[in-house]
Amino acid sequence: MSTQHLHGASLAPSAVDTAPGKEPSAAPGPTGRAGAGGRRTGRRRPGNAPRRWEIYLPLGLYLLFTLVPFYWMLVFALRPNGSTSLLPWPITFEHFETVWYDLGYSTFFWNSVWVGVASLFTTTVIALAGGYALARYPFRGRNIFLLALLCTQFIPGAMMLIPLFEIFRTLGLINSLWSLVVAETVFQLPLSLILISGFVRNIPMELEEAAWVDGCSRFQAFRAIVLPMLTPGLIAVGSFAFIGAWNNFLFALMFVNEQESYTIPVGLSYTLGEYSVDFGALAAGGVVAALPVVAIFAVIQRYLVRGMSAGAVKG
Template sequence: MATEVVPRHAAPAPPGTPPGAAPGPRHRDPGRVLRLYVPLGLYLVFTLVPFYWMIVFALRPAGSTSPVPWPITFDHFATVWNDIGYAVFFKNSVIVGVLALLFTTVIALMGGYALARFRFRGRGLFMVVLLCTQFIPGAMMLIPLFTIFRELKLINSLWSLVVADTVFNLPLSIILMSGFVSAVPFQVEEAAMVDGCSRLRAFFAVVLPQLRPGLIAVGSFAFIHTWNNFLFALMFISRQDNFTIPVGLSYTIGEYSADFGALAAGGVVAALPVVCVFAVIQRYLVHGISAGAVKG
């Protein structure tokens, strides 16, 4: 008796297909294409159009109304960098962003490890308080923070921005980091301690290498939030040589006019570091967010 040989990777027959009939080709669902790609395309256009116009304003000559930046000019970049003092603003933003990133990551690592590994009275309440702080707008804390920084002689100092941004980044960073630490099995750490490691050495040798996606995710969020923060820099800094990028760019807008070319050029330069950082770390960032969001 002849035996029919069915291909190993043949697609299953649709419901209602008679026995023994060859399965037909799989057809793409047009409704699914519309439901998936049309909203994504609209969202992509809505997101990219402002960036396109920013690039157009930055590259086309002053007074031009062409929707295409031609002829291309870099006069706006020269104006921003040399005449407005953008180089100083850029340096100040880098200093504040890197320091806030380091402090936020180190403190969040210690706090997240404590919340994930130790059980103590008030742990649940402490987590709730951390979550509730995310509902407090930063504008409500301006007067208390200004009073504190004035007493500490930190007004017009970049350290005021570092401290304020670090404090506001910490609650969410600690919660995320506790999820990352919880994803690392404690049995691995115990095995290292059984082999003779102290708890601190076991943490650095076993746990810390596995927290790299979490550290990158927390650090990137802290850096981006600090880089884009306008309110604190506007309230705590009044000396132009200590301005950061958001405050410095706001001075291109006058009372009766605005230099849109210089403003767009400054926005392009401000966005480039962020885009480059995300292009490098995006695979770690996606893995870190997913790991820290479901554990804890």
């Protein structure tokens, strides 16, 4: 038998496959399914897609690592003194009453709110004006100026304490909450300016030019076109300014020496005694300090995500 005959016989369909009245079976496709008359053999994961446990296991470990300290803070704040229970039962609010009324946290809380809101307002307004100018008005040395703003983020605040203290002492701002507002605004502005200028650059200039053609002034076009599109970015910048002012301990400790002007971080430090620590009061004060921050981020979370692409235009 010749070689050509053997090859022809091997390539020919079998008698079973070509029997009358029976469709030839199709080979399984790349998706793991059989042909039209075949049975399903299962699905394959597309490409190198991770398995479900590969996603949820690291996320679960990270969530556990993050929430355990907060859980212990709640346990110490809600359980009675001397209790060693792993659960806050029976629940007591005596620690909150102690820190709010006896230790003056009601005053510390509203001082922190005032400093945070004032810092948010001043930082956002100045960053909005400066960021718009950096994005829309070309001038010589603009890139160098932006680089200098970025480099200021590498300077620790502790290095500026003595110069700032001398300036505030000369201006009569020591023991005034305005000293904290000015210091926080100065340290929050560089990053806020960079962020706002980036947001403005993502807004097409053609939109403002169209408003100018329609008779709007530059300010009217800014208010009608740019400002609404910058709302997510402004919320992101303002939230960072508020959180920075709320959590700052160093400036509040150095520039404020009177108890009626303390903020919450300084008030927390005074719950630590020389020879003992009231863990219940300390934990209750931590809960009071953390709750506003958690509530703010829960409300503005969607704006923070949108703020990273503020002004983007679909292509």
